Every structure is written in C-alpha cells, then in structure tokens.
Amino acid sequence: MMPRRSVIVSVARAEMVAQVRDGRIRVIGLLLMAACLVAVAVGMQRQQQRQHDVGGGQAAMHEQFVSQGRKNPHSGAHFGIYALRPEGPLGFAEPGLDDVTGTVIRVEAHQPNRYRDAPQLDRPGLSPFPSLSLADLLAIVGPLFIVFLVTPSIAAEREQGTLALLLSQGLRPSELVVGKALAGSALILLTVLPAATILAGAARSETALGGRVMIFAAASGLYLMTFVLLSLIVSVRAATARGALTAGLAIWAATVVVGPKIGRTVAERLVRMPTTTEFNEQVDAVTWGDKLTEWELRENRKVEETMRQYGVSRKEELPLNVYGLSLQMQEDEDGAATDAAFTRLFAGFARQDRALEWMSVFAPVLAFRAVTMASAGTDSWQRADFWWTVERYRRDLTRMANMHMAQQSNSVEGYDAMAGEELWRRVPPFRYDFPDTGAVWRHAAPGLTFLGAWLLATLAVLTSASRTLRIVR
Amino acid sequence: MTFGRLIAAEVPRLKRDRALMLAAAVLACACALATLVGLQRLSDDVKTAARLAADESARYALLDQALARGGFKAGAYDDWSNPQMVALTTGARAAVLPAPPLSVLAAGQRPLLPTTMSVSTWRKPFDSRYQPLENGWHLAIGTLDFAFIIVTLLPLFIVALGFDVLSGERESGTLALLNAQRPPLGRLVFVRIGLRLAVLVGVIGTLASVAVTLADAPAADVVTAIGVIVVITALYGACWFGLLLLIQRLHRTSLTNAFLALGLWLVVVVVLPPLLQAAAERAEPLPSRIDLLVAARDIEERATDGADGALESFYGEHPQLAQDAALVAQRKYALSHLDTMRAVDDRERVFDDVFSARSRRITRTAYLLPPALAQEILQRLAGTDAARHHEFLRRVRQLNRDYAEYFYGLVLAGQPMTREALRQVPRLAWNDDTAPARLTAVWPGAATLLVLASVLLGVGLWRIGRVRWIEKASA
Numbered sequence: 001m002m003p004r005r006s007v008i009v010s011v012a013r014a015e016m017v018a019q020v021r022d023g024r025i026r027v028i029g030l031l032l033m034a035a036c037l038v039a040v041a042v043g044m045q046r047q048q049q050r051q052h053d054v055g056g057g058q059a060a061m062h063e064q065f066v067s068q069g070r071k072n073p074h075s076g077a078h079f080g081i082y083a084l085r086p087e088g089p090l091g092f093a094e095p096g097l098d099d100v101t102g103t104v105i106r107v108e109a110h111q112p113n114r115y116r117d118a119p120q121l122d123r124p125g126l127s128p129f130p131s132l133s134l135a136d137l138l139a140i141v142g143p144l145f146i147v148f149l150v151t152p153s154i155a156a157e158r159e160q161g162t163l164a165l166l167l168s169q170g171l172r173p174s175e176l177v178v179g180k181a182l183a184g185s186a187l188i189l190l191t192v193l194p195a196a197t198i199l200a201g202a203a204r205s206e207t208a209l210g211g212r213v214m215i216f217a218a219a220s221g222l223y224l225m226t227f228v229l230l231s232l233i234v235s236v237r238a239a240t241a242r243g244a245l246t247a248g249l250a251i252w253a254a255t256v257v258v259g260p261k262i263g264r265t266v267a268e269r270l271v272r273m274p275t276t277t278e279f280n281e282q283v284d285a286v287t288w289g290d291k292l293t294e295w296e297l298r299e300n301r302k303v304e305e306t307m308r309q310y311g312v313s314r315k316e317e318l319p320l321n322v323y324g325l326s327l328q329m330q331e332d333e334d335g336a337a338t339d340a341a342f343t344r345l346f347a348g349f350a351r352q353d354r355a356l357e358w359m360s361v362f363a364p365v366l367a368f369r370a371v372t373m374a375s376a377g378t379d380s381w382q383r384a385d386f387w388w389t390v391e392r393y394r395r396d397l398t399r400m401a402n403m404h405m406a407q408q409s410n411s412v413e414g415y416d417a418m419a420g421e422e423l424w425r426r427v428p429p430f431r432y433d434f435p436d437t438g439a440v441w442r443h444a445a446p447g448l449t450f451l452g453a454w455l456l457a458t459l460a461v462l463t464s465a466s467r468t469l470r471i472v473r
Numbered sequence: 474m475t476f477g478r479l480i481a482a483e484v485p486r487l488k489r490d491r492a493l494m495l496a497a498a499v500l501a502c503a504c505a506l507a508t509l510v511g512l513q514r515l516s517d518d519v520k521t522a523a524r525l526a527a528d529e530s531a532r533y534a535l536l537d538q539a540l541a542r543g544g545f546k547a548g549a550y551d552d553w554s555n556p557q558m559v560a561l562t563t564g565a566r567a568a569v570l571p572a573p574p575l576s577v578l579a580a581g582q583r584p585l586l587p588t589t590m591s592v593s594t595w596r597k598p599f600d601s602r603y604q605p606l607e608n609g610w611h612l613a614i615g616t617l618d619f620a621f622i623i624v625t626l627l628p629l630f631i632v633a634l635g636f637d638v639l640s641g642e643r644e645s646g647t648l649a650l651l652n653a654q655r656p657p658l659g660r661l662v663f664v665r666i667g668l669r670l671a672v673l674v675g676v677i678g679t680l681a682s683v684a685v686t687l688a689d690a691p692a693a694d695v696v697t698a699i700g701v702i703v704v705i706t707a708l709y710g711a712c713w714f715g716l717l718l719l720i721q722r723l724h725r726t727s728l729t730n731a732f733l734a735l736g737l738w739l740v741v742v743v744v745l746p747p748l749l750q751a752a753a754e755r756a757e758p759l760p761s762r763i764d765l766l767v768a769a770r771d772i773e774e775r776a777t778d779g780a781d782g783a784l785e786s787f788y789g790e791h792p793q794l795a796q797d798a799a800l801v802a803q804r805k806y807a808l809s810h811l812d813t814m815r816a817v818d819d820r821e822r823v824f825d826d827v828f829s830a831r832s833r834r835i836t837r838t839a840y841l842l843p844p845a846l847a848q849e850i851l852q853r854l855a856g857t858d859a860a861r862h863h864e865f866l867r868r869v870r871q872l873n874r875d876y877a878e879y880f881y882g883l884v885l886a887g888q889p890m891t892r893e894a895l896r897q898v899p900r901l902a903w904n905d906d907t908a909p910a911r912l913t914a915v916w917p918g919a920a921t922l923l924v925l926a927s928v929l930l931g932v933g934l935w936r937i938g939r940v941r942w943i944e945k946a947s948a
Contacts, residue, residue, distance in 0.1 A: 024732045053764075056763075057763035057766070061767060061770070064771065064774070069774070079773075082763075084763060099613070100585065101612065104762070106600075113600070113601040114604055114606075115601060115604065116600075116601035116604055118585070122759050123750065124750075124753075124828065124832040124860070132744060132747045144735070242727050242728055242731070245728060245731055246492075246731075249629070249735065250633070253629050257625065258617070261614060261615060261617035262617065264611045264614045265506065265510050267608075267611070268611065276521075276605055277521045277589055349609075353610055373610075380608065
C-alpha cells in the first residue's frame with residue numbers, strides 16, 4: 001500500500017514544529033549554522049589572501065628569473081624558479097591536503113623536487129582536529145546534529161506511549177518513518193542552507209565552479225541523508241530515547257571519529273609506501289643524483305663519443321658545446337628514471353586512497369571526504385596533476401638552457417657559454433589550470449558510488465525495519 | 474559508611490554494568506591498535522636513523538682512508554684534499570631527530586615535520602627531498618595513538634557512562650531512596666564515578682605500559698611514562714566527570730544532559746582548539762613564506778654579483794693569502810655562498826621567533842582548555858611536541874651554517890683537508906632528556922590539570938551533596 005502524501009506531510013510538519021520548539025535543537029542548529037557561515041567566510045578570506053600571494057609571488061619569481069642577468073644558461077636553470085600551487089577552486093570549503101603537505105615546488109636543473117613549505121611548519125600543534133572548514137563541519141558535526149535530531153524521534157514516541165496512539169489512529173508505520181525522515185532532512189537542509197547559498201553564489205560568479213559545487217553538494221546530500229536514515233533505523237529499533245541516542249552516538253563515534261583512523265591504518269598496511277629515506281635512496285640509485293665522480297666520468301665519455309661522431313681528435317675542434325649536450329643527456333636519463341619513481345610514488349598514494357575509499361564501507365565519512373577533496377581540487381590526484389605540470393615545465397626550462405648552451409656556443413672549455421634576458425624571456429610564466437569538471441566527476445565517481453550505496457543500504461534496512469515497527473520493545 | 478564499604482558495595486554493580494564493560498573492551502581494542510601503529514612507526518624511524526648513521530660512518534671511513542693516502546684524485550670531484558669537494562656530498566652530515574621510544578604513545582608532529590636531513594653544501598637541509606613522504610590524506614586524518622584515545626575518545630566514553638549518573642536515578646524514582654541511605658549522596662556518587670574512571674584509566678594504563686615496554690624504553694622511562702599516563706588520564710577524566718556533575722545540577726532529563734555533555738565535548742575538543750590556534754596565528758602573524766623565497770633569491774643573486782667585491786675585501790683583510798691564484802674561483806664561491814646563507818638565515822630566524830611567540834601564546838591558552846593541555850603534556854612526555862621539532866630544525870640550520878663555515882673557512886685559509894680536519898667536521902649532537910628529566914616540563918601542566926579536575930569535581934560533588942539541591946532534584 002502506497003503511503004499517503006498528505007499524511008506524510010502532516011507528520012513531517014508536526015515533527016518539524018516539535019523540533020523547532022525544542023530549545024536544545026534550536027541552539028545546536030543555530031550554532032551549526034553560524035559555524036558553517038564562519039567557516040566559509042574565513043575560508044574565502046584565506047583563499048583570497050592565498051590567491052593574492054600566489055599571483056604576486058609567481059609573477060615576482062618569473063621577473064627575478066628573467067632579470068637574473070648574463071650567465072651560463074645552465075647556471076640560469078640552476079637559479080630556476082618556484083611553482084606555487086594556487087588554492088583549489090573550492091579550497092575555501094575544503095582545504096584538503098594543501099594544509100598538511102605544502103604548496104610550493106622548486107623548479108631547477110637536474111632534479112624534480114617535491115612539495116615543500118606546508119603551513120603545518122609554522123603551526124604549533126594544539127588539536128587533533130587542526131582545521132575547521134565547511135567540509136570538516138559537514139563531516140563531523142553535521143552527523144552529530146542529525147543524531148541529536150533524529151535518533152530520539154520514534155523511540156521517544158514509543159517511550160511516551162504516543163506511538164501506539166498514532167498507529168491506532170490509522171497512521172501507517174511507513175508514513176511515520178518517511179515523515180520523520182523528511183522533517184530531519186528539511187531541518188538539516190535549513191541549517192546548512194546559508195552556507196550552501198554562498199557556495200551556489202560562488203558557482204554563479206564563476207561558471208567553471210558550477211560542476212565542482214554540484215559534486216560537493218551531491219556528496220553532502222548523500223552523506224547527511226545517510227545519517228538521517230541511519231538515525232531513524234536506530235530510533236525504530238530502540239526501546240527508549242536514551243537508548244537510541246546512546247546507540248546513535250556510538251555509531252557516530254565509530255564511523256566518524258575512529259573509523260577514518262582505523263581505515264588509514266589498514267590502508268597503510270595494505271599498500272606499503274617507502275619512507276622518505278627509502279624513496280630518496282631509490283631515486284639516487286637510478287639517477288646521476290649527487291654521484292659527482294660518476295657524473296664526471298659520464299661527461300668525459302660523452303665528450304669522447306661526440307668527438308668520434310664528428311671525427312675530430314681534439315674537443316676544441318667540435319662545432320658545439322659538448323657540455324650542454326652532456327647536461328641534457330643527464331636530464332634525459334635521469335628524467336626517465338625519476339618519471340618511473342614518481343609514477344610509482346603517486347600510484348602508491350592513489351592505491352592507498354582507493355583502499356581508504358573502500359574503507360568507507362565501514363565509515364562513509366571517508367567517501368565523503370574523497371569526493372569533497374576532489375571537488376575542491378585539494379586531493380592527492382589533483383596535487384599529483386600539479387606536480388606533473390611543474391615537472392613538464394622544469395624539463396622544458398632545463399632543455400632550453402642546455403640546448404642553448406650546446407648550440408649557441410663554440411666554446412668547449414668548460415662552462416663559458418653565456419645567455420641573457422633574450423633567453424630567459426623564452427621561458428613563459430608558470431601557469432596551472434585545474435582539471436576540468438568532467439575529470440573531477442570521474443575521480444569523484446567511486447566516492448559518490450559508495451555514498452549512494454550507503455544511502456540505498458540504509459533505505460533498505462529502514463524500509464524493512466519500519467515494516468516491523470513495534471509499539472513496545 | 475566508609476569509602477571501603479562503599480567501594481565493596483559498588484564493585485558487584487560494576488561487574489554487571491554492561492555499558493562499562495563494553496566501553497572498556499572498545500577502549501582496549503583502540504589502545505591495542507594504537508600500540509601496533511606506534512610500534513611500526515617507531516621501528517621504521519629507528520631503522521632509518523641506523524641506516525643514515527651507517528651510511529655516514531662508511532663515507533667518513535672511506536674519506537679517512539683516502540686522506541691517509543694523501544687524498545684520492547681520480548677526478549676533480551674525487552680530490553679529497555680539497556675541502557670544497559669533501560663538503561659537497563661525501564662529507565655530508567646526517568641530521569636525525571631520534572624517535573624516542575615513548576613516541577609510541579603520541580605521534581605528535583613526527584609524521585608532519587622533517588626528522589631526517591642531510592647537511593652539505595650540495596643540497597640545502599630544508600630541501601623538499603627531506604620532507605616527510607606521507608600520503609597527504611593520511612596526514613589530514615591523523616594518527617590513532619594514545620594521545621588521541623585519551624584526549625578525544627575518553628571523554629566520549631565518560632559522557633556515555635555518566636550522563637545519567639543522577640538524572641537516571643531520578644527518572645527511575647530511586648534518587649530519594651539513595652538519599653535516605655546513610656552515606657552522603659556526594660560520597661556515593663564520588664565512589665561510583667571514581668570506580669568507573671578507575672576501570673577506564675586501568676585499561677589505558679595497562680596497554681600503555683605494554684606499548685612502552687615493547688618499544689624497548691629504558692626502565693626509568695617506562696615507569697615515568699606509566700605514571701604520567703595514569704595521572705593525566707585520571708585527572709583529565711576527572712575534569713569530564715566534574716563537568717557531567719555540573720550538568721546534572723541543571724535538573725534536566727538524562728537526554729538533555731547527554732545533549733549538553735556532547736555539545737560541550739564538541740565545543741571543547743573539536744571547535745575551540747582550532748579556533749584558538751587561528752586566533753594565535755592572527756595575533757602573531759607570520760611574514761609570507763613566498764616572500765621569503767623571493768627575498769632569498771634576491772640575496773643569492775646579489776651575493777653572486779658581489780663575489781668579486783667580497784673577494785677583494787677578503788684579500789684586503791688577508792693580503793698574505795692573495796698570492797694563491799688557483800683558489801680565486803673557490804674562494805669567490807665560498808664567500809658568496811656564506812653571504813647568502815647568513816642573510817637568508819637571518820630572515821628565517823624571524824619565522825623561528827614568530828613560531829616561539831605563537832607557541833608561548835598557545836601554551837598559555839592550553840592552560841584554560843583541558844584537552845589542549847592533556848595533548849600538550851602527552852606530546853611532551855613522548856618527545857613529539859612541536860617545540861622539540863622546532864628546536865631540531867633550528868639546530869639543523871645552525872649545523873648547516875657551522876658546516877659551511879668550517880669547510881669554507883679551510884678554503885679561504887688555503888688549507889687542505891687532512892685526517893685531523895676531517896675529525897673536526899661539525900656534527901649534530903642531539904641529546905634528549907630522559908623521561909624523568911622531562912617531568913620538569915610536564916609538571917606545570919599536570920598541576921594545572923589537577924587544579925581544574927579538583928575544582929570541577931569538587932564543585933560538582935559539593936553542589937549535589939547539598940540538601941536543598943537533592944530535594945529539588947527529587948521533586
């Protein structure tokens with residue numbers, strides 16, 4: 001028998017009125033609403049400051065590079081530049097990994113570098129929850145609010161004896177459950193509405209953000225709705241409101257507070273990553289790195305090989321600067337090796353991330369964070385994408401300097417070749433564009449699927465539980 | 474009725490308390506997992522430190538042998554009699570922040586900040602290659618350790634066990650009955666919550682002692698760690714029980730008490746610490762690190778451009794060294810490198826100063842906030858606090874300067890590398906305090922926690938023991 005829409009609306013309306021009249025819910029709801037607004041406002045201010053710093057810093061560094069004066073092209077490549085990662089498009093709502101792993105990469109000859117200057121470096125640790133972004137609030141506080149709001153609802157009716165009264169008046173259990181679910185969903189929506197409006201406003205002001213905001217909103221909706229249904233399941237099954245609240249809190253603590261840490265531990269065990277020293281040793285073993293003697297020997301071999309190629313007996317007779325070629329040979333050989341090492345590194349991180357996403361079978365918050373970070377542009381994948389963009393830029397810059405040295409100079413006595421602004425200007429300012437929305441959707445899809453699965457599973461359990469709704473337990 | 478009799482009467486109730494047993498079991502599982510995670514991390518850190526030490530010893534042994542034979546000179550980079558060549562890579566000093574065995578209790582800043590670096594003139598010690606290579610998402614999630622269990626989870630268990638300590642009695646109609654018994658209500662409640670807290674503290678203390686014993690900590694450290702963990706857990710738990718008693722005073726239903734207690738947990742543990750941190754960052758603003766990078770590049774360029782002038786003034790001060798034309802390029806490089814390093818160092822010191830100011834401010838704030846205080850104490854005890862890491866980073870920066878000044882000093886003086894000179898290459902001498910010695914840093918925090926716990930618990934028990942209150946509550 002289909003539930004009657006008008007009855008459901010009546011139940012939902014009555015529940016909402018009762019909840020809004022409850023001072024406890026009102027206070028917590030208003031606090032959460034205010035916290036969301038403050039988090040978004042602070043996040044936006046930080047994002048603006050960061051964009052300003054990155055824009056200004058990147059331009060200043062390029063200007064420094066261009067005006068470094070006359071010097072050997074390879075020395076110019078050593079002087080290099082820094083690539084500054086702009087804040088993710090929705091970084092104001094979800095700072096993600098930028099807060100803990102740094103956003104600056106040095107671009108220089110010979111070696112690709114990793115991220116540096118994490119904000120954590122200047123932050124004395126005070127809290128196990130280091131930031132409080134909109135995503136943090138939705139992930140941690142949102143479900144707790146729902147537990148407060150929804151878990152006592154049906155259990156309290158049972159405890160107070162009003163459940164028997166409602167059912168005896170012809171109300172079907174499914175109508176009661178759907179009405180309560182609607183009321184809970186509407187209240188949580190009302191609570192996050194102001195922050196959601198700001199997000200929507202951001203999307204309207206910049207069309208490219210629209211897709212990302214939709215992904216963020218979809219994840220938030222699925223995640224919070226899952227908790228509404230979970231709380232209702234607990235409420236349907238519990239004998240008393242106290243019991244329901246205790247069980248709801250236990251589920252919240254297990255899935256939101258402890259679950260991610262256990263998931264992280266499992267992911268680390270499943271996919272073992274090298275330590276910093278092990279990774280450096282792996283890279284050093286396959287590259288010229290700082291093996292300066294070997295470097296010298298290889299350089300000498302390159303000189304002899306080039307002399308044979310040109311059929312000359314003295315290096316002074318070569319028509320090009322063989323040291324430039326030698327340096328480029330090092331870049332090419334090391335580049336292939338470091339590409340492989342970093343590909344393995346990022347693939348390892350991606351496997352760990354996937355393992356963590358699978359752990360969302362037990363803790364949906366992990367799927368939620370995977371999706372919000374993807375939508376914000378602050379996840380591992382988009383950080384790796386930035387890294388590869390920087391590495392391509394580094395290769396181009398170094399190749400240009402080395403080949404200029406090789407082709408433009410007839411001097412083969414060491415590093416006498418010189419270059420000036422005309423060469424440095426050929427290096428374009430560094431620029432990074434975040435991946436398009438289609439790619440973000442693809443990367444967010446597994447997380448959204450997990451969240452969807454959670455929603456369907458809780459819906460199925462709730463449907464079954466509501467069929468056997470008992471007046472007394 | 475004496476406390477002994479009250480305890481004897483309460484113990485059978487404890488055994489039947491399924492919620493307490495469940496909480497103890499979950500806590501034990503979490504502690505066991507934290508032990509495994511901590512031991513794995515410690516083992517990785519110890520292996521890395523040993524590997525780096527062995528690598529450095531091997532390099533120095535080879536250099537010593539080569540210098541005994543007058544320096545190996547197969548190529549320009551193998552001229553070990555040249556201090557500049559030794560300083561480049563082969564003479565590099567490993568700078569390692571040792572993982573204290575007690576770090577098994579609190580990961581603290583270890584996963585976030587560099588703990589192993591290499592000091593040479595080839596690479597800067599703060600090069601990104603020494604940044605921790607951790608999955609960023611894992612860093613953002615944080616580590617499951619004893620500090621997290623005590624600071625974050627323990628209050629949740631306490632709330633779950635104690636939100637209805639009196640309101641439950643009232644709702645079931647037994648409060649008036651309890652009050653009619655001989656022991657005062659305050660004493661009865663004290664025994665009830667004390668025993669429950671003792672069970673939780675016992676679980677954490679037992680597993681923490683297993684963890685530090687398995688971590689091969691020295692006996693004195695084990696005893697100190699167990700003592701501090703037990704005391705801090707008990708005091709911190711007592712603060713939460715005290716807060717619960719104060720909430721009971723509001724005469725609300727158990728459900729409302731649970732709401733209030735969890736709201737309090739949310740505000741005190743989750744919301745306030747990051748807000749206070751943000752406030753400290755605003756109060757002690759830091760210059761932009763991007764600006765520092767731009768300035769450092771300017772300094773480097775100026776030093777390179779000014780190398781001729783620097784050499785000229787060097788020869789002006791040391792005319793006897795001016796004859797050695799072969800060393801001109803090396804000396805110019807040494808002078809410009811030293812100039813750059815000193816100037817950048819001065820700029821970086823600003824960050825150290827601001828960090829210290831922020832730390833002081835945050836430490837002061839922590840004294841008002843039990844979770845932050847407990848976290849600070851546990852990280853200090855474990856040797857994984859931010860202050861120790863920053864001291865390490867500061868010392869590495871100093872070593873970098875000493876190292877460069879030592880080798881470039883030889884270059885500028887025109888002295889070759891010798892076995893004796895090799896023995897004097899600066900190194901990082903890092904001596905950690907033992908855990909008992911670290912107690913001096915921990916006790917002010919512990920004393921504050923004791924005062925907070927005494928006040929909260931004392932006021933709570935005093936208020937519920939008052940006859941008027943009991944009458945009102947029973948009504």
